[in-house]
Amino acid sequence: xxxxxSHSVSVAGVIIDxxxxxxxxxxxxxxxxxxxxxxxxxxxDITTGLLREVEEETGLQVExxxxxxVYKNMTRGIVALVFRCKVVGGHITETDEARAFRWVTADEVxxxxxxAFAVRVLDAMHDDHGPAVRQHDGxxxxxxxxxx
Numbered sequence: 244x245x246x247x248x249s250h251s252v253s254v255a256g257v258i259i260d261x262x263x264x265x266x267x268x269x270x271x272x273x274x275x276x277x278x279x280x281x282x283x284x285x286x287x288d289i290t291t292g293l294l295r296e297v298e299e300e301t302g303l304q305v306e307x308x309x310x311x312x313v314y315k316n317m318t319r320g321i322v323a324l325v326f327r328c329k330v331v332g333g334h335i336t337e338t339d340e341a342r343a344f345r346w347v348t349a350d351e352v353x354x355x356x357x358x359a360f361a362v363r364v365l366d367a368m369h370d371d372h373g374p375a376v377r378q379h380d381g382x383x384x385x386x387x388x389x390x391x
Contacts, residue, residue, distance in 0.1 A: 250320045254293040255280025256305055256328040257367030260346055265364050267355060268300055268341035276355040278325065278364050279341065293326055301344065302336030305329060311367040312375035316359070317385060327367040358383050 255278045258266040267276045279300035283292040290307060297305050305328035314323045335344050347355065352364045359379035366375040378385045 251282050253282045253323045255325045256297040257364050258328045264346040267345050269343040271342045277360045300341045302333050303330050304332035306331045310374045315378045317378050318381045325363045
C-alpha cells in the first residue's frame with residue numbers, strides 16, 4: 244500500500260579520480276548518464292547502502308569522503324543523499340544496471356547528464372562548500388522559495 248505522503252531515500256556516490264574527474268555510469272533502463280546509486284533498503288544504514296549500490300553498479304569498492312548534497316525529487320518524493328567517494332578496490336565492470344562508464348570533467352558532466360543529475364555531480368566535484376540542499380522535478384532544478 245502506497246501512502247500519499249511517503250518518501251523513499253536513495254544514495255549516490257560521485258567517485259572522483261586523482262585528476263579531479265567524476266565517474267558517470269550509463270544506465271541500461273533509460274540510457275541516462277548518472278552517478279552510481281539507488282534506493283536504500285528498509286533495514287539498511289546509509290553507508291552500507293551507498294557501498295552496496297556503488298559496487299553493484301560499477302564493480303568498485305569505495306570509501307565515502309564527504310556528504311556533498313541532499314536532493315529531493317518533488318514529483319516522485321525521492322530524497323537523495325550524495326557523497327563524494329574515492330576508489331579503494333575492485334575494477335569497473337559492466338552490470339545489469341550500467342552499460343557504460345566514463346571519467347568526465349565538469350564540462351562533460353553538463354553535456355551528458357540532465358540538469359537534475361548533473362548538479363549532484365558538479366556539487367560533489369567542488370570542495371569549497373558544505374552540502375548543497377536542492378530540489379528538482381526529475382529533470383530540472385527548482386529554486387527554493389526559502390533561501391538557506
